Amino acid sequence: MPTQLKMAVDTMIRTFHRCSRKEGNRFKLSKGELKLLLQPELTEFLSCQKDPQLVDKIMQDLDTNKDNKVDFNEFVVIVAALTVACNDYFVEQLKKKGK
């Protein structure tokens, strides 16, 4: 039976490739593909965040070499940063509740 962590890893890989195969380089996200991938995720994650430019700002930060491509390693860095931010919030809530 697959472990929970393995399923999380599988999901990250599948999510990336489901978008990266749509156009251009099969193994990299174009700016359009990245937006397609991130927008529903960020809407869910950051529902209290109302900045309409947020996704554009994230893409500008990621696309450091200005080639409009994001590879898998860069994608994992985004997911890791989101995971740490979510955990910080979760721990803060636990501490407020005195758990």
Next chain:
Amino acid sequence: MPTQLKMAVDTMIRTFHRCSRKEGNRFKLSKGELKLLLQPELTEFLSCQKDPQLVDKIMQDLDTNKDNKVDFNEFVVIVAALTVACNDYFVEQLKKKGK
């Protein structure tokens, strides 16, 4: 409805805290807790890997300050490294198949 990526992030956070709450510091993994977390995951991931010392070696690498504790950020680094390794393997297989 939760997105797939959000579920992956949730899984990483839950997996960490399910083990970290067992003993000592509520928000850090002791060496024993880390072993408890990693062993089934690595068995699944690295089923072709027969080195019985593998988990001990990973723990030695992670525990850089020798306090027998791993915090959430260090845990995310492990998961990110495993994810990149799995993706490299997946991409290699796809390329072999000419996809």
